[in-house]
Amino acid sequence: MTSISLVTGANRGLGRNTAISIARLGGDVIITYRGNDVQAREVVAEIEALGRRAIALQLDIARIDSFPVFADTLRAALLQTWDRDTFDHLINNAGHGEFAMIGETTESQFDGLFDVHVKGVFFLVQTLLPLIADGGRIVNFSSGLTRVSYPGFSAYAAAKGAIEILTVYMARELGSRGITVNTVAPGAIETDFGGGLVRDNADVNAQFAGMTALGRVGVPDDIGPMVAGLLGHDNRWVTAQRIEVSGGQVI
Numbered sequence: 001m002t003s004i005s006l007v008t009g010a011n012r013g014l015g016r017n018t019a020i021s022i023a024r025l026g027g028d029v030i031i032t033y034r035g036n037d038v039q040a041r042e043v044v045a046e047i048e049a050l051g052r053r054a055i056a057l058q059l060d061i062a063r064i065d066s067f068p069v070f071a072d073t074l075r076a077a078l079l080q081t082w083d084r085d086t087f088d089h090l091i092n093n094a095g096h097g098e099f100a101m102i103g104e105t106t107e108s109q110f111d112g113l114f115d116v117h118v119k120g121v122f123f124l125v126q127t128l129l130p131l132i133a134d135g136g137r138i139v140n141f142s143s144g145l146t147r148v149s150y151p152g153f154s155a156y157a158a159a160k161g162a163i164e165i166l167t168v169y170m171a172r173e174l175g176s177r178g179i180t181v182n183t184v185a186p187g188a189i190e191t192d193f194g195g196g197l198v199r200d201n202a203d204v205n206a207q208f209a210g211m212t213a214l215g216r217v218g219v220p221d222d223i224g225p226m227v228a229g230l231l232g233h234d235n236r237w238v239t240a241q242r243i244e245v246s247g248g249q250v251i
């Protein structure tokens with residue numbers, strides 16, 4: 001039976017790359033997007049061009065009150081498109097970055113990061129548990145910044161640190177259902193994260209490249225295929241792990 005993966009925030013960046021990488025390995029994909037439906041439709045079309053089925057659903061991870069309606073919409077979509085009442089993999093990718101020193105970080109910035117990266121992930125998993133198939137997979141996105149500090153990312157890194165601990169607890173509590181839960185922690189990647197800080201700022205790009213054993217910063221194609229591979233049957237015995245994908249950043 002073909003697997004069905006739900007990737008949040010998959011209209012762009014690492015989420016987009018992950019969704020397409022899953023399709024290349026033969027999986028069907030449900031992508032979510034917060035506001036850019038044009039981008040979402042483009043991703044769906046690209047997945048369909050690979051011969052896989054895909055749909056796009058709107059979801060704002062910061063709007064926990066919208067999760068029950070989202071679950072109902074998802075349930076109906078699963079039945080209509082796949083004639084199933086469950087899906088197999090949940091990839092919690094959706095998020096954003098804030099670059100601000102501790103002295104300048106606002107309460108709104110701090111709360112926004114934790115609402116999306118921690119609270120939103122916690123309650124989305126809680127809401128979707130009845131729809132995740134036994135023996136399924138959950139992958140939470142963290143960051144290399146939980147292991148290596150870089151001034152200006154304190155609140156973001158703290159939120160990702162919380163997700164790493166939450167991953168361990170999810171793995172313990174969901175293990176009885178055969179569901180594995182892992183964290184993937186990318187290093188510096190050329191995307192629009194943080195306003196394109198690594199991609200567009202040559203000095204920052206060079207700094208991170210100089211910290212990395214493989215001599216460059218990452219690109220989305222370094223991350224998406226790894227996540228897609230982690231979902232496979234061959235990795236069924238991997239759970240509660242933080243897997244850093246950084247090219248050897250500061251080792």
